[in-house]
Amino acid sequence: MLVGINHQIKLAARPVGLPKESDWERAETPIPSPGPGQLLTKIHYMSVDPAMRGWMNDRPSYVPPVGIGEVMRALTVGEVIESNHDGFAPGEFVAGIQGVQEYALSAGAWLMKADLSLAPAPAWLNTLGIAGLAAYCGLIEIGQPRAGETVVVSGAAGSVGAHAGQIAKIKGCRVVGIAGGAEKCAYLTDELGFDAAVDYKDQPVGAGLAKACPDGIDVFFDNVGGETLDAALMRINPFGRLALCGAISQYNVTDKPYGLRNAILLVPRRARMQGFIYFDYREKWPAMLEELAGWRADGRISVRDDIVEGGVQAFPDTLLRLFRGENLGKLMIRIAD
C-alpha cells in the first residue's frame, strides 16, 4: 500500500465564460487503496482538451457534468501500480478517463491497455488517443471523403485537426487547413503536408476559403463553429458533408451563441451536417488504432506533442491556452515519469 499525497484539481464552481482560479479547488488527499475489483494507476500524462469546458457546464450532454467538489474529468495515460482487477496487472500502462490527479482508482471502465512497445505514453493521448480517434471517427465515419475531393479542417493546427488533415491526405484528398497565425499555417503546409492553409488572423475566413477552395468544399471537419462554420457552409458543395467535432469559438461565450445564417444552404446543396463524439465508436477503436499506429509508424501521420511541465497544478492555466489559440499539436501535461 502506497502512502503519500494525491494532488487533485477539483471543480469548485461552474465557470461563467473562461474558467478562473476560483472555479478550481487544489486538493490534497491520501493516495487511495484499491478495493475489490479495483486498480490504482499512477498517472504519467494528462490530456488537455476543449471538450473539458463542456464537461464543466451543468447541462445534459453526452456525459454527465462534472459535479461541484468532484475531481475534474480528464483523459490520462499512466501505470497500474496496484490491482485487484483481473484485467489489469501492475506495470501495465492504461489510457482512459482518470481525472486531473496524480493517482486514480478505477474499476476498469473507460480504460484500455496502452502498449508502450507500440508507441510511447504521450502518443496514447495523441495519435492513439483522443486526437487520432476523434479525427478518424469524424473524417471517415461522418465526412466519408473520396479521393480528389476538397477537405477543409478548422482548428487545423490543433491535435484533432492536424490528424484529420493528414488522414484526408492519406485518402487522396486536397486538404486545406484553417488556423490562426503564420507559424501555425506554415506548420500545416510545411510539416504536415496540407495543400493550403487559411490564416484567419490575416483575412476573413470566408475570403480565405474562397481563394483556397476554388472548387468548393466537399468535406468540412469543424473544431471551431460560429463564423468559421458559417463561412464553410457558404462554400459547401452539393452533397457535401460537415462533420462537427466541436465549436471552440463558442464554449466560453456568455451571451447568445453565434447564429448560423448559412445553414439554410443545406437544402439546395443537399448537404449533411452531423455532430459526433468519438466515444460512440468504441467497438471500432481497435481497428482504427491499428490503422493509426501503422500511419504513425510509417511517418504518414505526425502530430507534435505539446507537453507542459508542472504536474496537476499546471492544469488551470494550461486549459486556458486552448481558448487563447496558443497551442500547436496535442496539448498535455506531464504528471510523472
Add this chain to the structure above:
Amino acid sequence: MLVGINHQIKLAARPVGLPKESDWERAETPIPSPGPGQLLTKIHYMSVDPAMRGWMNDRPSYVPPVGIGEVMRALTVGEVIESNHDGFAPGEFVAGIQGVQEYALSAGAWLMKADLSLAPAPAWLNTLGIAGLAAYCGLIEIGQPRAGETVVVSGAAGSVGAHAGQIAKIKGCRVVGIAGGAEKCAYLTDELGFDAAVDYKDQPVGAGLAKACPDGIDVFFDNVGGETLDAALMRINPFGRLALCGAISQYNVTDKPYGLRNAILLVPRRARMQGFIYFDYREKWPAMLEELAGWRADGRISVRDDIVEGGVQAFPDTLLRLFRGENLGKLMIRIAD
C-alpha cells in the same frame, strides 16, 4: 395543328422579398407545334409550391434560376394532345415540369406518365407528385424513423408536411405537427391522425414543443426553417435526424436570414441535419409511387386538394397565399379540364 392563344406567366424581374405584380409578365403567344421528338401538352393542373420562390433568385442552386423573360417554372399535369415523341401518345396524361402556361412543348425530359386509372389528375401533383414524393424522400431516406420514435413536422398542414406526418404514423411513430391556427391544428389531429399539434400562433413554438414532446424529438421534418428549426434543435434527441425540406420562413427575407443558435447542439446530441431535394431520388420514385398509391387507396394517406380557379392568370396571387400561411393541403391551380 392547334390554332389559338397560349397564355403564359413569365418572370419579368427578380423579386426583392415577396414577388409583386411587376415581377411578372402576362404573355400571350400562339400555341406551339411540336417539332421532331417533341410533344405538346394541354395543361390541366399546375402545382404552386414554396420552392418556386427559390427558382426566381439569380443564385446557383440545384436547378438553374428561371431566366428573366422565361416562362415561370412549375410542376403540372396535363394531357398530351400532339406528339412526335415515341414515348408519349396523344390522350395520355403526363406530370412534370412544364411551366405556368396553358400549353407546353417538351422533349420528354422531366415528364412521367400519370395513370389516371390509378388516381385523378390532381393527385399526380399531390400524393403521387411533389407532395408525396418530397415527404417520402425526406422522411424515409433522411429521417429514417423507427416505430415508437417522436417525429415532428413543421408546416404540417401544408401538402408535404401533411404527407410526412401521415407516413410517419404508418411507420408507427408518435407524430406532432406544427401549424398556424386552430383550424390547421384541428385538421392535423382530427382529419390526418397526428397525435398532437403545436399552434405557433398561440404560443412560442419552443414552449409548444416542450409540452408536446416530453421525450424530445427523434426526427424533425422541416419545411419552415428559422426560429422553428432552432426550437426543434433545442429538443433534438441524441442521434436525432433533422430532414430539411425547405425554409418557407426565410424565402422572402430581404435582410440577413435568421441565425440558428442551437445548431451547436448537434455535437453533444450527435445529431444529423441534412437537406434534400426529391428530384435526386428519381430512380426510387417508381417504388415510392407504388407505396404511396397503396396508402392513398386504402385511406391511410389523405391530403386535401386546395384547388384555385382562374387559370394561369391566378398564379401571381396564388403563390402569395403560401407565404401568408393561408393554404391547407396541396395548393394548385386548375388550368383546364
